[in-house]
Amino acid sequence: MLEKAEGLFSEKGFDATSVRDISKAAGINIAMISYYFGSKEKLMEELFKMRMSVGLASVKEIAESNELTTIEKIEKALTGYIDRVKNNKSFYKVILAEQATNKNKSVIRFLSKSKxxxxxxxxxVLSEGYASGAFKNKVDPVLFITTITGTIMQSLLNKHLYATHYGIKVTEEWIRDVYFEKVKEHLKSITRNILGYESNS
Structure with a gap:
């Protein structure tokens, strides 16, 4: 049900998607949506909780790891985020739309807490890197996130621009196997430059 709603929100927008649309796509009775969620707004909130809990659990695990270096922790968090965008493009389009309209206050509050x-x-992790001497440049963690997520979201929106510029035919396979891998390498390069990190190898 949530996945069907997610696809419709991405394609049509939240306001233009009716409860009837969702029930039809999911092959269920309208009453079931009211029973489980109470409203379309509450359904949206549950969708955000479901999707974003995965990322939050991932960074918690990364932060607690004793086997990763500081740069590995950051790069694993970044590549994990990119993989979630790659595998759930519809959801991240919904995020962009929700932040632009700023209508569902519960969703915006949840997004703010997640951020x-x-x-x-x-x-x-940045503090760990400074303490160990791995990172030479001090950066604001909030602006660092803005730089990274902004780059990822713009990459999601501008994949056709990239393909047109380089004369590449856009296919789902190219987006999945080539384009997003290029985005990962680009972000690793940006991150290392911003932080003043130099590999010892």
């Missing part, structure tokens, strides 16, 4: 959790993660 703060990511800010805390990066603040902690």
């Amino acid at each position: 703060e959790s990511y800010a805390q993660f990066f603040a902690t």
Whole structure:
């Protein structure tokens, strides 16, 4: 049900998607949506909780790892985020739309709390990097997140621009196997430059 709603929100927008549309796509009775969620707005909130809990659990695990270096923690968090965008493009289009319209206050509050959790993660890992001498340049963790997520979201929106510029035929396979891998390498390069990180190898 949530996945069907997600696809419709991405394609048509939240306002233009009716409860009837969702029930039809999911092959269920309209009453079931009211029973489980109460409203379309509450359904949207549950969708955000479901999708974003995966990322938050991932960075928590990364932060607590004793086997990863500071740069590995940051790069694993970034590549994990890119993979989630790659595998759930519809959801991240919904995120962009929700932030632009700013209508569902519960969703915006949940997004803000999630962003703060990511800010805390990066603040902690960056501090570890400064303490160890791995990172030479001090950066603001919130602006660092803005740089990274902004790059990823713009990459999602501008994949056709990239393909047109280089004369590449856009296919789902190219987007999945080539384009997003290029985005990962680009972000790793940006991150290392911003932080003043130099590999010892």
